[in-house]
Amino acid sequence: MTGFLQNTFNGLVSGAFYALLALGLAVIFGMLRVVNFAHGAFYMLGAFGAYVLLTEAGVPFWAALVIMPVGLALLGMALERAFVHRLTRLDPLYNFLLTFGLTLILQDLVKLRYGVQSSPYETPSALNGSVDFGLFDFPTYRVFILGFAVAVCVGVWWVLTRTRVGMVVRACTERPELTRAFGIDVGRWVTPVFGFGIGLAGLAGVLAAPMRAVNPLMGADLIIVVFAVVVIGGLGSIFGSVAAGFGIGLVQAWGEAYLSDFPIISQTIVFIVMAVVLLWRPAGLFGREEAPA
Amino acid sequence: MRRTVGVTAASAAMVVLVAGCGGGGPQSGGDGKLTGGSIVLGVLNDQSGAYSELSGRNSVKAVEMAIADFKAKYGDKAIAEDITVETADHQNKPDVASSKAQEMYDRKSVDIILDVPTSSAALKVADVAKEKKKLYFNIGAATTDLTGKSCNKYTFHYAYDTYMLANGTGKTTTEQVGKNWYILYPNYAFGQDMEKSFSTAITAAGGKVVGSDGAPFPNTSGDFSTFLLKAPTLNPKPDVLGTMQAGAELVNVVKQYNEFKLREKGVGLAVGLMFITDIHSLTPAALAGTTYTDAWYWNFDQQNRAFADRFQSETGTRPSFAHAANYSAATQYLEAVQAAGTDDADTVVKGLEGKEVDDVFLRNGKIRAEDHRVIHDAYLAQVKPQSEVAEPWDYVKVLKTIPAAEAFRAPSPDCKL
Structure with a gap:
C-alpha cells in the first residue's frame, strides 16, 4: 500500500511537468494553430537560465522562479512578432519547420557556451528536507512542485473561465472567425498568449533544475512525451492537456513499478495509451472534432 | 561572371595538379617506408x-x-x-x-x-x-x-572495459560496504553488459544481487523514483545501490538518490562508470563517499x-x-x-x-x-566530501591501486586473432 501511494505521488510529480508543458502547448495551438516544436527548448532555457542566474549573479531559486518565466515570455513574444506571426497564414508545415529550426539553434547555442555535460543546481535549502505523511515520507521539494503546479493549473483555469480576458482568449481559441465577427481584435491576443505558453515552459524548466540533469538536451528528451500528452488530451483542449499530463505521469509511474517484468511495455506505455485513445476517440479524450468548414 | 567562375575553377584544378606532382611524387618515391x-x-x-x-x-x-x-x-x-x-x-x-x-x-x-x-x-x-x-x-x-x-x-x-569496472567496484564494495546489492541499469547493450559483469563480480566476492531492474533507455521522463523507492523495500534490504547509468541519466539517478535520502536509509551508492566530468556536473557534495573504478586520475x-x-x-x-x-x-x-x-x-x-x-x-x-x-594498473577511487576538495576538479582520492594483472580479465577463449 505504502509503495502504491509513493508511486502514485511520484507519478503526479512527473505529471506536473507534463501538465505545465502541455498546457502551454495547448493554449498556443488553440490560439495560433501552431504546433510549437520549440517548447522543449524553452523548458531547457528555463532550467539553464536558473543555473546561469545562480552561478553568474548569485540570484537564488525563488527569484529565478519569477525572472525566467517572465523573461522567456518576453522572448517568446518577440519571436512571435518577428517570425511565427509571418507564417501563420501559410501551410502549418512552415511553422513546424521554423520552431524545429529554433530548437536546434537554441540547443546548439547553449551547447556552444556550456557544453553537453550537465550543470549542477542545488535544491533550495528551505525545501531540502522531507515531509512525513505517516505511512511514508516524501522529499519536500517534490511536494512543493506538485502543489505549485496544481496551483498554476488552477490559476490558469480560473483566469480562462472566470475573467473577461479568459473569455476572450477562449473565444479566440475555439472560434476565431466568429469571435472576429463580434468585433473583437483576435490578432491583439495572439502575441501575449504565445508569450504566456512559453513562460509556462520556462517555469517548468526552473522547477526541474534541482531534480533533473540540466543540459542542452533535457527538453528534447521530454518533449516527445509531452506531444503524446497533448494528443491524448485533445489538441487545443486546455482541460484535456492538464488532465492527460497528470494521467500520463501516473500511468508511467505505475507501469514502471508494476510492469517491470515487461520492460517493452513499460517503456512504450505512453504511446500504447496514445494509440488506444486515438482509435477510440480520434480527437483525443477532451478534444472536439473539427466541424467541417 | 561565368567566365570568372570558369577561370577560377581551371586555376584551382591546376593548383591541385601541380601540388599532386610536387608533393606526392618525390616523397613517396624517396622514402618508401611510409x-x-x-x-x-x-x-x-x-x-x-x-x-x-x-x-x-x-x-x-x-x-x-x-x-x-x-x-x-x-x-x-x-x-x-x-x-x-x-x-x-x-x-x-x-x-x-x-x-x-x-x-x-x-x-x-x-x-x-x-x-x-x-x-x-x-x-x-x-x-x-x-x-x-x-x-x-x-x-x-x-x-x-x-x-x-x-x-x-x-x-x-x-x-x-566493463570487466575492469565491475571487478574493481563490484568486488571491493561487496567486501567493504555490504553484501546485498540492488542493480539499476539502462536497458540496452551497455547496461545489460554491465549488469552481467557486476552480478558475476559481486557473486564471486561472496555478495548477492537481491534485485536488478532495467530502466527505460532513453528515460524520457528523467524520473527514476520508482526504482529508487523500491530499493529500501526489498528483502533482504540492499546495502548498496549499483547504478550503471551514464552521463545525464547518471546525473538524474544521483540527484534523485539524494532527494529520497537513500544513504540515510542505509543504502550506499556505487557507480558503474563515472568520469571526472560527471562528478563536476553533480558536484562532489552530491556524490561524497561514492566509490567507483577509475582508469586514471589526473591528480594521482x-x-x-x-x-x-x-x-x-x-x-x-x-x-x-x-x-x-x-x-x-x-x-x-x-x-x-x-x-x-x-x-x-x-x-x-x-x-x-x-x-x-x-x-x-x-x-x-x-x-x-x-x-x-x-x-x-586501475584505481579504486572515492569521491571526497566537499570540505576536502582543495582545488577545482580535485574531487577524488584513490583508495587502492588495482594491479594490472588483476584489473583485467584473462584472455577470452572467444577471441581468435
Whole structure:
C-alpha cells in the first residue's frame, strides 16, 4: 500500500511537468494553430537560465522562479512578432519547420557556451528536507512542485473561465472567425498568449533544475512525451492537456513499478495509451472534432 | 561572371595538379617506408553529443600534444616530419562510425583510428579495421567484445572495459560496504553488459544481487523514483545501490538518490562508470563517499599532474582518463612506427604485441599478444566530501591501486586473432 501511494505521488510529480508543458502547448495551438516544436527548448532555457542566474549573479531559486518565466515570455513574444506571426497564414508545415529550426539553434547555442555535460543546481535549502505523511515520507521539494503546479493549473483555469480576458482568449481559441465577427481584435491576443505558453515552459524548466540533469538536451528528451500528452488530451483542449499530463505521469509511474517484468511495455506505455485513445476517440479524450468548414 | 567562375575553377584544378606532382611524387618515391610519406592519426569520436566532453575535441588536443612531444623527442631522427591528425564526429551512431572509418582509412590515408566511444559504434569500426587491415586503438568504449568474440589482429582495446569496472567496484564494495546489492541499469547493450559483469563480480566476492531492474533507455521522463523507492523495500534490504547509468541519466539517478535520502536509509551508492566530468556536473557534495573504478586520475601523482597542467593550459580544463589514454595511445603508436621504421600495419602490430609499456597513462602496462587487451594498473577511487576538495576538479582520492594483472580479465577463449 505504502509503495502504491509513493508511486502514485511520484507519478503526479512527473505529471506536473507534463501538465505545465502541455498546457502551454495547448493554449498556443488553440490560439495560433501552431504546433510549437520549440517548447522543449524553452523548458531547457528555463532550467539553464536558473543555473546561469545562480552561478553568474548569485540570484537564488525563488527569484529565478519569477525572472525566467517572465523573461522567456518576453522572448517568446518577440519571436512571435518577428517570425511565427509571418507564417501563420501559410501551410502549418512552415511553422513546424521554423520552431524545429529554433530548437536546434537554441540547443546548439547553449551547447556552444556550456557544453553537453550537465550543470549542477542545488535544491533550495528551505525545501531540502522531507515531509512525513505517516505511512511514508516524501522529499519536500517534490511536494512543493506538485502543489505549485496544481496551483498554476488552477490559476490558469480560473483566469480562462472566470475573467473577461479568459473569455476572450477562449473565444479566440475555439472560434476565431466568429469571435472576429463580434468585433473583437483576435490578432491583439495572439502575441501575449504565445508569450504566456512559453513562460509556462520556462517555469517548468526552473522547477526541474534541482531534480533533473540540466543540459542542452533535457527538453528534447521530454518533449516527445509531452506531444503524446497533448494528443491524448485533445489538441487545443486546455482541460484535456492538464488532465492527460497528470494521467500520463501516473500511468508511467505505475507501469514502471508494476510492469517491470515487461520492460517493452513499460517503456512504450505512453504511446500504447496514445494509440488506444486515438482509435477510440480520434480527437483525443477532451478534444472536439473539427466541424467541417 | 561565368567566365570568372570558369577561370577560377581551371586555376584551382591546376593548383591541385601541380601540388599532386610536387608533393606526392618525390616523397613517396624517396622514402618508401611510409605510405604517402606521412603519418596520419585519425580521431573518431563524439564531438557534439553526450560523450563530447569526456572525449570529443579535447581527445584531438591530447593527440596533438602527443605528436608535438614525439617530434620534440626525436627531432631530425623522427621517422616522419609530416604527422597530422584527421578527425570526424560519429554522433554515437554505428552506421556513421562505420562510414567515417572507411573514409578515414581509404581517402584520408589514416594509419590508425583512435578513441571511438559508444560500444556499438566501436564494434563496427573494429570490423572496418579488420577489413582494411589498418590499425585501431579503441579508448572510449567499454564492451569486452572488442577483445572477445569481435577481436581481430588490428584492433587494440586500450583504456578500460566493463570487466575492469565491475571487478574493481563490484568486488571491493561487496567486501567493504555490504553484501546485498540492488542493480539499476539502462536497458540496452551497455547496461545489460554491465549488469552481467557486476552480478558475476559481486557473486564471486561472496555478495548477492537481491534485485536488478532495467530502466527505460532513453528515460524520457528523467524520473527514476520508482526504482529508487523500491530499493529500501526489498528483502533482504540492499546495502548498496549499483547504478550503471551514464552521463545525464547518471546525473538524474544521483540527484534523485539524494532527494529520497537513500544513504540515510542505509543504502550506499556505487557507480558503474563515472568520469571526472560527471562528478563536476553533480558536484562532489552530491556524490561524497561514492566509490567507483577509475582508469586514471589526473591528480594521482606528480607525473599525472604535470600532464594535467599542460592539458589545462591547452584546453582550459582537466583531462578525463579518456583524454590521457588518447595521448598515451598516440604516443605508443608513434613509438612503434619509429621502432619498426615503417607504418606498415602488420609490422607495427608485430612490434606492439607483448610489449611492456610505462607512460603517463599506462602504469605497469602491457599490450597483451593473445587478445590485444592493453592491461595496466586501475584505481579504486572515492569521491571526497566537499570540505576536502582543495582545488577545482580535485574531487577524488584513490583508495587502492588495482594491479594490472588483476584489473583485467584473462584472455577470452572467444577471441581468435
